[in-house]
Amino acid sequence: MSFEFFPPKTDGAQMSLGRTIAELEPLTPSFVSVTYGAGGSTRQRTREVVTWVRRETAITPMAHLTCQGHTRAEISDILDEYRQAGIENILALGGDPASDGDEPRQSDYTYATDLIDDIDAVDHFSIGVAAHPEVHPRSPDRETDRQHLAAKLRRADFAITQFFFEPHHYVRLVEELAALDIAKPVLPGIMPITNLKQIARMASLSGAGVPGPLVERLERLSDPDDVRAAGVEAATELCADLLAAGAPGLHFYTLNKSTATREIYGNLGLTTRS
Ligand SMILES: Cc1cc2nc3c(=O)[nH]c(=O)nc-3n(C[C@H](O)[C@H](O)[C@H](O)COP(=O)(O)OP(=O)(O)OC[C@H]3O[C@@H](n4cnc5c(N)ncnc54)[C@H](O)[C@@H]3O)c2cc1C
Secondary structure: OOOEEEEOOOHHHHHHHHHHHHHHHHOOOOOEEEEHHHHHHHHHHHHHHHHHHHHHHOOOEEEEOOOOOOHHHHHHHHHHHHHOOOOEEEEEEEEOOOOOOOOOOOOOOHOOOOOOOOHHHOOOOOOEEEEEEOOOOOOOOHHHHHHHHHHHHOOOEEEEEEOOOHHHHHHHHHHHHOOOOOOOOOEEOOOOOOOOOHHHHHHHHHHOOHHHHHHHHHHOOOHHHHHHHHHHHHHHHHHHHHOOOOOOOEEEEOOOOHHHHHHHHHHHHOOOOO
């Protein structure tokens, strides 16, 4: 079980994240991960949160690192900083190219595999990679997507998936990897929907479709508390199906809040430390 956070921007948000981590620590996650802003925009803040978790809690932290928009010298500095801070786990990501209107960024990298080369060379880190059950939006087709993912996983230790809402997406992904001789652990990413505004943002963020029946189930509810409860219930059902299908664990996109994750844990009867 693992939980994902993003680096907070303000002192208030930082305190709130500290509370969230304290509330989630008794759930004894295998690790928590901290996202990284495209092109290094959160470099400092990601490192602060990751090293704080390492220093102040009993939880193992993992730093996300995207390579697009970075030079090799910058990546080398970042890896050196993490090694010296005792960080042992990196999620190696391609990231996204600068969008229209953004400053163009100098980049020595195009794909996550290029970053894996440099992380491997340090010979210190365990390496995770991203997987996209519903196929990455920039992949020309499903087969090419799976082949690039398999190439990453031959060299990495495990994968975490983009979020999705129907268990068959995960089952099919694992079967397709098995057909390419890949049996490394793939952790399904879980994003509980806790309000209606999230639904529209999902597809634009990740390409993950929210299934019609789930949208209808949530849109029938007018009270925000009922929407939240139904979203948690749907996520619980998804988690139960994934564990029954053999998923080796679950990775929760917490959005820096603990309640939904704790409720799902409770619903699934997962143990917590008192
Ligand atoms: C668990 C998870 C965590 C994430 N965390 C962050 C984060 O912290 N910060 C952030 O900015 N983004 C994050 N993302 C988003 C991610 O950066 C984007 O989805 C990005 O577009 C792809 O990342 P990737 O690592 O899958 O890229 P890649 O593995 O580089 O793949 C990107 C595309 O290129 C293709 N490709 C790969 N290798 C090759 C090759 N050799 N030749 C041709 N095509 C190739 C792939 O098939 C795919 O279509 C995360 C995504 C996931 C699933």
